[in-house]
Amino acid sequence: MLGFLIQRFLQAIVVLVVIAALVFLGVFAIGNPIDVLISPDATQQIRLDTIARYGLDQPLWQQYLAFLGRLAQGDLGRSFVFNMPVLDLVLSRLPATLELTLAAVAGATLLGVPLGMFAGYRPHSKVAKLLMGLSILGFSVPTFWIGLVLILVFAVSLGWLPAGGRGETVTVLGVEWSFLTLDGLKHLLLPAVNLSLFKLAMMMRLARAGTREIVLTDTVKFARASGQSEWTILRHHVLPLISIPIVTVFGLEFGSTLAFAVVTETIFSWPGLGKLIIESIQSLDRPVMVAYLMLVACLFIVINFLIDLAYAALDPRIRARR
């Protein structure tokens, strides 16, 4: 186990170094941030001073080395636009995205897996066919359109729910959370539903396919022959057996939603990471983009590691191989 941890740690460092190079090169190639930073009528002297202050007059490789050096010390630079340390900026936006993503992915899983299992258990029932039809909708209708329709129906026409923002927040452990207040929950609901529809469809299809396959196996027949009820069989035999692909998708969806909830956050003016990255791309706020991408890489490394641990917890055969 220790060997496995060390191996994974070294892998993670290699991945991060490679990502750092790609990110630096990619971001460097985009536009010239100076044009955004100073007003068009600034003097040439102000312009040169600004360039020197941000180290943009040095050769690319020196900038990269300086960047790596600062990165190793945990210093990701200051935002051009907000003029504050990037790490603080990104981390201040993380909780908003975290709670939105968690609500969406967990909701999709908790609802999608049982529905999918039902559809796999009774594949010829009308309900199962309806669920599968709806899941195709969930896959194919674009997120931004669903978001707009949700706002139109629930915020504009019915006026039940707010159209955007985080609402009232409560500070716990120095971080602001929306889900702890009623008003915050109301604000959370529409964007979470918007984000979760696609995932709900996917979880349903995944659970259905797994269940259909497992209920035909001798494992289930043997459990039936010993008198176990259908509920026991679904809960104790089928669910553990289909959980590995579900955990995989849960992890990857969680990571990618955390990183790229851009569309939903923009539509619902949710002040999270997605909104931050879009704004920083528009204003060519390089340090923010870099810090954000590095954070995403770290997130995926951590999530993949957790998925591997979950595999081992779920399937003893994988444990044995390690």
Next chain:
Amino acid sequence: MSAPLLAVRDLATHFFARNAVLKAVDGVSFTLDAGEILGLVGESGSGKSVTGYSLLGLIDPPGRIVAGSVKLQGRELVGLPTAELRALRGRRLAMVFQDPMTTLNPVLTIAAQIRLAIAAHERVSARAGRARAAEVLTRVGIPDAARRLDAYPHQFSGGMRQRVAIAVALLNRPDVIIADEPTTALDVSIQAQILTEMKALVSELGTALIWISHDLAVVSALASRILVMYAGRIVEQGPTASVLRAPRHPYTSGLLDSLPARAEPGAMLRQIPGLPPTLAALPPGCAFQPRCPRADSLCGMAPQVTLTGVRGWRCHHPLDGGPP
């Protein structure tokens, strides 16, 4: 003689495919006495496994029991509500399957699987469940059972896995165990061990056993009575010794001739010509007719069962029974 433990009459289980009805079991009748070991023999696709599943009501759609009756101590099982049938499964009727690799759940410990089987019929504390699991595993010959309760199926050998499955079947001392080729997937030496132990266990507990197999040699070592199935029907039945010594149905005789033990050393094995019929295209009349050396025009009509004492067969031209 008292009423039989299990009485099956004219059982018919059909599978409804898109444009055909597959008569997997087509009018099977037999009885089973308490503590008796009955062998059910036939080629793949003869309907022997479906017969076994039908007894427990474990036929999945598109299959269905369309006719007949299964009575356990006089109680009709066909058409019983699911909940009542479920209460009988594992308690009065149990089943062991062919491949122990696939019957046990790979992600649950042995103790967890046995506990689920116990909990299907009674409330039991975790501790009492473990004790009971260890006891039943010891009974089926798993050494050091208490220590291996938390092992997973993949940590057991094939023979040990099948012992666990047998332990689950024996858990509630059922009246009948239906064993569907339980030794086919095992090594020959393990096969013999399991056969011997199974025989001892059922005689110790007074459990009746229906042993389903394509292997006449295995069945003859175990069963006191044999049923031979062909294309969904029982074509011959009788006490094992009598059937083996003097088969009346040409199919039984063909099966016996194809046993390696009966062949001259070095000589080619004799086989039954042709292939087992597919259920979708059964010949009219006697299903064995196209492969039968004794067939004639009479065989275009389905033969009825001829019963003489304990022997029975379904043939227009039975082989000579020899001196009774």
